Amino acid sequence: MKVGKEYYRTIWKDENKPGVINIIDQRWLPHKFIIETLKSVDDVTKAIQEMHVRGAPLIGITAAYGLYISSIEGKKKGFNKKYIFDSAEKIKLTRPTAKNLFWALDEMLSSISGLDNIDEIIHTIRIKAKDMADKDVADCKSIGEHGFKIIEKLVKNKSRGIESYATTMNILTHCNAGWLATVDYGTALAPLYIARERGLKIHVWVDETRPRNQGAKLTAWELTENGIPNTVIVDNAGGHLMQKGMVDLVIVGSDRTTASGDVANKIGTYLKALSAYDNNIPFYAALPSSSIDWEIENGEDIPIEERNPDEVRYVNGLYKNEIVNVLIPPESSPALNYAFDITPARLVTGLITERGICKANKDSIAELFPDKIKK
Amino acid sequence: MKVGKEYYRTIWKDENKPGVINIIDQRWLPHKFIIETLKSVDDVTKAIQEMHVRGAPLIGITAAYGLYISSIEGKKKGFNKKYIFDSAEKIKLTRPTAKNLFWALDEMLSSISGLDNIDEIIHTIRIKAKDMADKDVADCKSIGEHGFKIIEKLVKNKSRGIESYATTMNILTHCNAGWLATVDYGTALAPLYIARERGLKIHVWVDETRPRNQGAKLTAWELTENGIPNTVIVDNAGGHLMQKGMVDLVIVGSDRTTASGDVANKIGTYLKALSAYDNNIPFYAALPSSSIDWEIENGEDIPIEERNPDEVRYVNGLYKNEIVNVLIPPESSPALNYAFDITPARLVTGLITERGICKANKDSIAELFPDKIKK
Numbered sequence: 001m002k003v004g005k006e007y008y009r010t011i012w013k014d015e016n017k018p019g020v021i022n023i024i025d026q027r028w029l030p031h032k033f034i035i036e037t038l039k040s041v042d043d044v045t046k047a048i049q050e051m052h053v054r055g056a057p058l059i060g061i062t063a064a065y066g067l068y069i070s071s072i073e074g075k076k077k078g079f080n081k082k083y084i085f086d087s088a089e090k091i092k093l094t095r096p097t098a099k100n101l102f103w104a105l106d107e108m109l110s111s112i113s114g115l116d117n118i119d120e121i122i123h124t125i126r127i128k129a130k131d132m133a134d135k136d137v138a139d140c141k142s143i144g145e146h147g148f149k150i151i152e153k154l155v156k157n158k159s160r161g162i163e164s165y166a167t168t169m170n171i172l173t174h175c176n177a178g179w180l181a182t183v184d185y186g187t188a189l190a191p192l193y194i195a196r197e198r199g200l201k202i203h204v205w206v207d208e209t210r211p212r213n214q215g216a217k218l219t220a221w222e223l224t225e226n227g228i229p230n231t232v233i234v235d236n237a238g239g240h241l242m243q244k245g246m247v248d249l250v251i252v253g254s255d256r257t258t259a260s261g262d263v264a265n266k267i268g269t270y271l272k273a274l275s276a277y278d279n280n281i282p283f284y285a286a287l288p289s290s291s292i293d294w295e296i297e298n299g300e301d302i303p304i305e306e307r308n309p310d311e312v313r314y315v316n317g318l319y320k321n322e323i324v325n326v327l328i329p330p331e332s333s334p335a336l337n338y339a340f341d342i343t344p345a346r347l348v349t350g351l352i353t354e355r356g357i358c359k360a361n362k363d364s365i366a367e368l369f370p371d372k373i374k375k
Numbered sequence: 376m377k378v379g380k381e382y383y384r385t386i387w388k389d390e391n392k393p394g395v396i397n398i399i400d401q402r403w404l405p406h407k408f409i410i411e412t413l414k415s416v417d418d419v420t421k422a423i424q425e426m427h428v429r430g431a432p433l434i435g436i437t438a439a440y441g442l443y444i445s446s447i448e449g450k451k452k453g454f455n456k457k458y459i460f461d462s463a464e465k466i467k468l469t470r471p472t473a474k475n476l477f478w479a480l481d482e483m484l485s486s487i488s489g490l491d492n493i494d495e496i497i498h499t500i501r502i503k504a505k506d507m508a509d510k511d512v513a514d515c516k517s518i519g520e521h522g523f524k525i526i527e528k529l530v531k532n533k534s535r536g537i538e539s540y541a542t543t544m545n546i547l548t549h550c551n552a553g554w555l556a557t558v559d560y561g562t563a564l565a566p567l568y569i570a571r572e573r574g575l576k577i578h579v580w581v582d583e584t585r586p587r588n589q590g591a592k593l594t595a596w597e598l599t600e601n602g603i604p605n606t607v608i609v610d611n612a613g614g615h616l617m618q619k620g621m622v623d624l625v626i627v628g629s630d631r632t633t634a635s636g637d638v639a640n641k642i643g644t645y646l647k648a649l650s651a652y653d654n655n656i657p658f659y660a661a662l663p664s665s666s667i668d669w670e671i672e673n674g675e676d677i678p679i680e681e682r683n684p685d686e687v688r689y690v691n692g693l694y695k696n697e698i699v700n701v702l703i704p705p706e707s708s709p710a711l712n713y714a715f716d717i718t719p720a721r722l723v724t725g726l727i728t729e730r731g732i733c734k735a736n737k738d739s740i741a742e743l744f745p746d747k748i749k750k
Contacts, residue, residue, distance in 0.1 A: 206704075210583070210609040210610065211609045216703045217704060221704070233687065233710065233711050233712075234642065234643070235609070235610045235611050236584070236610050237643070237711070238646070239649070240679070240715075240716035243645070243716065267612055270618070271611065271613070271614045271650055272646075274614070274646070274653055275646055278649055304615070314692070315701065315703070317690060318701055318702040319700070325694070326693055326699060327406075327694075328592060328690070328692045329405065329595040329596070329607045330406075330595055332599065333596075333599065333605070333607050334605075334607070335608065336580075336612070337608075337609075337612075338612060341611075341618070342618065
């Protein structure tokens with residue numbers, strides 16, 4: 001998507017330097033736009049763990065490119081294929097919740113399972129990582145197309161069929177499930193970009209999304225850079241806006257979705273789902289099927305990451321043109337920092353996937369993905 | 376309550392200087408403890424509007440003392456009684472939601488309705504303001520006693536009657552409805568202080584309460600100063616903790632309660648009420664009856680204050696021993712800042728008032744306050 005007048009992906013291989021991957025270091029957005037170069041598996045684990053990159057799909061693709069870096073490193077260090085498998089284990093430890101991380105690494109490893117020559121492995125792994133990145137872009141586009149139909153239908157209802165292109169749709173989103181959370185286009189925001197492209201009037205309520213404020217920092221920034229009007233609100237505000245009829249639709253992403261439609265997503269998603277349900281507002285999760293965990297039926301079985309309490313105690317922002325951390329509670333106060341919560345399927349109107357839209361229940365998901373279901 | 380080893384109220388008359396009122400300037404807590412002197416009606420309106428003092432009961436008492444200041448000012452300026460009535464009108468414009476502001480000013484004005492001599496007026500108004508402050512303290516103590524019974528009963532259930540004094544009760548609260556929101560003791564936190572005094576084990580989940588972080592800043596501070604263990608969480612986290620069985624009880628304050636039990640309180644309260652309801656966790660609002668609006672039955676009719684969007688865009692905290700504001704979203708991003716929301720009575724387990732506990736419905740409230748009901 002656009003940054004100023006230029007188009008970017010969030011991650012790309014340096015075409016001139018083998019084993020080098022570029023990312024947008026998202027910790028500095030929106031105040032600074034910094035491109036970081038990843039050259040080692042340590043760079044990759046650090047980038048994922050410390051959230052230079054984040055968002056379930058992008059974590060997956062970064063991990064995939066991480067194995068490409070690992071293959072080059074492995075060759076340099078004179079190691080064999082085992083080095084790549086060890087790197088995968090290391091990368092898997094970075095973040096426990098997003099399914100895509102494990103999926104992407106397993107896909108990568110299985111692509112080289114029959115190979116023994118290191119150059120052949122490097123070649124295969126490079127192609128495979130690029131293919132997965134391109135597939136992520138294509139999936140996000142498809143999610144956008146399917147999600148667009150929901151918006152189009154809702155705007156027709158809202159405008160009672162007349163002048164639907166003059167009626168503004170107010171869409172609330174939590175955290176960042178935009179192009180910055182994927183390779184391009186995004187999941188939850190992809191339908192919005194398409195709607196905008198096709199002339200529908202969209203306005204987005206952006207949950208700031210404490211503790212790390214990915215909404216206020218990333219979603220507000222990417223929407224603005226791509227011409228979609230948006231307003232930042234605190235995470236506390238969405239319920240009130242829904243009560244007042246100021247929200248037409250909620251779309252969020254998903255870090256892991258169970259085979260029966262429970263959605264693990266950024267902490268606070270559950271509260272917005274409850275409120276959407278209480279006010280009869282459609283609530284959709286948009287996700288590539290790579291984030292579906294076919295092994296888990298009950299959302300409570302999804303491991304929830306607990307992060308450093310200082311992410312709660314300190315807030316990061318711009319002060320005198322510098323990015324600094326300010327302390328909020330008393331110095332001695334402890335904090336607790338779960339990164340995700342589970343929205344039960346009963347509160348989810350539907351799932352928007354690359355194959356189409358389904359209800360958040362076992363049968364409907366299985367109908368869309370018969371090939372993924374264990375017989 | 377205690378600050379370090381000393382006891383304070385949040386507001387008190389300077390005994391040596393007529394027309395001078397002291398307050399704790401709460402904007403600097405928890406990082407700095409600053410006492411401010413209010414000497415004019417302008418000081419008072421500014422202190423309320425810019426939230427040097429906040430919390431419905433304390434806003435009411437500050438307004439009452441404001442009329443005392445006004446009476447002294449009025450005499451100095453050679454004005455008559457009209458000056459005091461004009462001051463009341465001015466103070467009423469500071470904040471629209473908290474009922475106590477209007478209630479306190481009307482009580483004050485009616486106390487001098489039959490008087491014409493300015494010295495008699497000053498005397499009456501001074502006594503009345505002090506009486507109202509003392510009444511607030513007494514009411515909060517009563518709220519504490521009634522609320523304590525709820526905690527005691529719940530802890531007995533939780534511990535199945537055995538060793539209830541060894542079982543920790545996890546109580547979640549939103550914003551600050553502690554002693555800092557009142558003259559002393561608090562509303563939502565008063566039962567906790569009593570529980571602590573009587574040896575029950577209490578642990579509090581403190582919602583940070585964006586945008587102004589009164590939870591992280593004020594609630595965490597006052598609980599810690601008074602020996603109650605507490606943990607700061609982001610506003611997004613409460614739902615997840617409830618799903619995991621980590622919350623036994625929710626108690627919040629109220630800025631205005633309708634005669635049928637709808638509760639206007641800090642924005643985000645509604646989301647916690649939804650989540651408590653969804654997880655079968657008791658949800659109480661604690662309030663002096665001065666915050667009940669006997670004229671309004673439907674919560675939607677309560678005026679909701681909209682504050683400066685910069686309270687959302689900037690976060691205030693400690694950096695290098697200085698209190699500074701950091702910008703979170705892009706410089707150009709708009710924000711919207713409603714200060715309160717309405718929790719419908721159907722989600723409220725009960726109201727804890729100075730007269731006892733009632734259900735959040737018209738009949739139950741009327742039964743407790745038959746004298747307030749219009750025939």
